[in-house]
Amino acid sequence: MFVNLMRWAQQKLELSYPLIFLAPLLLRAYLAPLFWTTGMTKLNSFESTVAWFGNPDWGLGLPFPELNAALAVGAEVGGAILLVLGLATRWACIPLMFTMVVAALTVHLKNGWQFIHDANSAFPVEHIGEVAERLSRAKSILKEHGNYSWLTEYGNFVISNNGIELVVSYFIMLLALFFLGGGAYVSADYWIAKKFKKPKEA
Numbered sequence: 012m013f014v015n016l017m018r019w020a021q022q023k024l025e026l027s028y029p030l031i032f033l034a035p036l037l038l039r040a041y042l043a044p045l046f047w048t049t050g051m052t053k054l055n056s057f058e059s060t061v062a063w064f065g066n067p068d069w070g071l072g073l074p075f076p077e078l079n080a081a082l083a084v085g086a087e088v089g090g091a092i093l094l095v096l097g098l099a100t101r102w103a104c105i106p107l108m109f110t111m112v113v114a115a116l117t118v119h120l121k122n123g124w125q126f127i128h129d130a131n132s133a134f135p136v137e138h139i140g141e142v143a144e145r146l147s148r149a150k151s152i153l154k155e156h157g158n159y160s161w162l163t164e165y166g167n168f169v170i171s172n173n174g175i176e177l178v179v180s181y182f183i184m185l186l187a188l189f190f191l192g193g194g195a196y197v198s199a200d201y202w203i204a205k206k207f208k209k210p211k212e213a
Contacts, residue, residue, distance in 0.1 A: 035100070035194030038184050043094040045181070046107060050087025053080065060084075071117045086110050094188075097198020104189040111182040119175040126176040127169045136172060146170050 053060040057080065063069075064083075065076030073079050086106035093103035124134035128142045136142070150168060153159050162168075193200040 032195040032197060035097075035188055035191045036197050038188050038191075039094045039097060039100070039193065039198075042107075042181065042184055042188075043091045045091075046087040046094070047091035050084050050089075050091060054084045054088065057084070073117070082106075083110055097193030097200050098203075100193035100198065100200050101189050104185045108182055108185045108189070111178045111185065115175045115178045115182070119173055119178055122172050122174040124176055125172045125174045128172045136174075142170055142172075 060083075061076045061080045064071050064073045064080050066072065087110065090103045090107045093099050123136050125132050125136060128136065128139060128146070130139050130143060146168065150159075153162060153168070192198070195201050
């Protein structure tokens with residue numbers, strides 16, 4: 012019975028093999044616009060980015076801020092383009108993963124896990140009760156003195172914690188792409204490999 016069940020499951024799994032390209036394709040489609048946006052934001056305000064990278068008081072206090080800012084822009088903008096094309100996908104993931112590690116350690120780690128404060132999170136911050144109280148108070152003020160329905164027409168108010176949750180998620184996606192590659196059919200890597208693949212010896 013168990014053996015038959017396993018054979019049936021294996022047969023069904025094999026039916027999905029033609030769709031195996033979807034996972035890396037969707038990861039690329041999700042990550043590319045994200046890194047394009049963050050990279051272009053840094054590029055369009057490059058002087059401010061350099062100042063933030065280098066200032067130890069209100070910024071990251073990194074050495075060689077011009078170089079680091081340029082490397083971050085190059086990794087994100089260049090990486091986004093390569094992800095769209097599915098070209099050198101594994102190589103593109105390496106500097107992007109490094110960027111995520113730097114962002115996690117220098118910007119987000121001190122804030123804990125949560126990106127948005129949520130008492131239902133598996134890793135709530137110690138002061139989550141105080142955060143909830145302040146959010147409730149802020150909403151009360153807005154309801155009393157503002158057009159709350161208009162203010163919340165497109166979403167609810169939250170308090171950002173800016174923790175490592177998102178950058179870790181992006182790192183994991185990039186790590187998956189590093190091992191999966193660009194995927195079949197809709198990546199330049201696939202067609203390049205197909206063109207230069209050596210024929211098997213008889």
